[in-house]
Amino acid sequence: MFRPFAKWLSMTPLSVWFQSHAWVVPISQSIHIVCVCLLFTSALTINVRLLRHRAGGRSLSDLTGTLLPVMWWCLAGLAFTGVLQTITEPVRQFVTPMFWAKMLMIVIVAIMTLAFAGKVRANAPRWDDTSQRPKGARAFAIVTSLLWISIVICGRFIGYTWSFYT
Amino acid sequence: MSIHSFLSMVQDLPLSAAVRGDDPDMVWAFPIIETLHIFALSTVFGSIALLDMRLLGWLSVNNPVSKLARGTLPVTWTAWGCAAVTGSLLFMSKATTYAGNLQFQLKFVMMGLAALNMLVFHFGPYRHVDSWDSAQTPPTSARFAGALSLALWTAVIFFGRWTGFTT
Numbered sequence: 042m043f044r045p046f047a048k049w050l051s052m053t054p055l056s057v058w059f060q061s062h063a064w065v066v067p068i069s070q071s072i073h074i075v076c077v078c079l080l081f082t083s084a085l086t087i088n089v090r091l092l093r094h095r096a097g098g099r100s101l102s103d104l105t106g107t108l109l110p111v112m113w114w115c116l117a118g119l120a121f122t123g124v125l126q127t128i129t130e131p132v133r134q135f136v137t138p139m140f141w142a143k144m145l146m147i148v149i150v151a152i153m154t155l156a157f158a159g160k161v162r163a164n165a166p167r168w169d170d171t172s173q174r175p176k177g178a179r180a181f182a183i184v185t186s187l188l189w190i191s192i193v194i195c196g197r198f199i200g201y202t203w204s205f206y207t
Numbered sequence: 208m209s210i211h212s213f214l215s216m217v218q219d220l221p222l223s224a225a226v227r228g229d230d231p232d233m234v235w236a237f238p239i240i241e242t243l244h245i246f247a248l249s250t251v252f253g254s255i256a257l258l259d260m261r262l263l264g265w266l267s268v269n270n271p272v273s274k275l276a277r278g279t280l281p282v283t284w285t286a287w288g289c290a291a292v293t294g295s296l297l298f299m300s301k302a303t304t305y306a307g308n309l310q311f312q313l314k315f316v317m318m319g320l321a322a323l324n325m326l327v328f329h330f331g332p333y334r335h336v337d338s339w340d341s342a343q344t345p346p347t348s349a350r351f352a353g354a355l356s357l358a359l360w361t362a363v364i365f366f367g368r369w370t371g372f373t374t
Binding site for chain 2 (some may be wrong): 066067068070071074075077078079080081083085086097098103107108111190193194197198201202
């Protein structure tokens, strides 16, 4: 369905310029990976803290106050480098279901994380109280962890599957 | 036995052939191991980077450095072990090619320098961490170590990715 758009995009001056400079994709992908590392570790750190809520330690609101901004900045970096890579190699991205699955999961996990951030901001003492885990915290930690893992897998497998669809 | 003949021997092992996907039934072995390598390196870089940003006084400034380090370093080392195992399997599949690749060599040079930086930090500024543990802005030597660590591990990622484009 997106093949005509992908072909058109690949012939735009910007895409042609990116394609003709071999350093664009490697540098963009490397920055993409750096952002993945920071975002993935931050997300898993929060989720492990949620799953081990009663073990205490650093307050959850302090942890999310530090790591959520890191995650949002990384998501912005990933979006920028992702757009750059898509402009450079649009057919490669659009033809494989791995790309679309990845995009859908990113939207879902971003919405879930926004909602979680709002809940913690609205009632930090409740989330910092280690005597009882807030309702939905365990499910959030498990579901978003699985989503982040799946996003990384789909991202890597774009490169391994796109040629099957051309 | 020369280095090249040793690497050729490693590359010819049944395990190496399996990872390489010589058998059509094993064609997904390399992608799966590579993906596991990515999870491991993400945890290595992410955990180190968060600690480095504390040393730089950018993040978690109300938390003692030693407490963060105690919580982070076991995770970092475990992830590094996993990255080493998966990386070794990937290396074995095309040992002669990777060993002769400049970007791959530079990746390990950067990792060696990062290890050296870590040793200098631990036997230097960190020995006196009690005196600056809770400081929002650690001493210059600690900040320098954090900045250098971030730069070197970023270079490891860049050269690691670049290896894939040149092999």
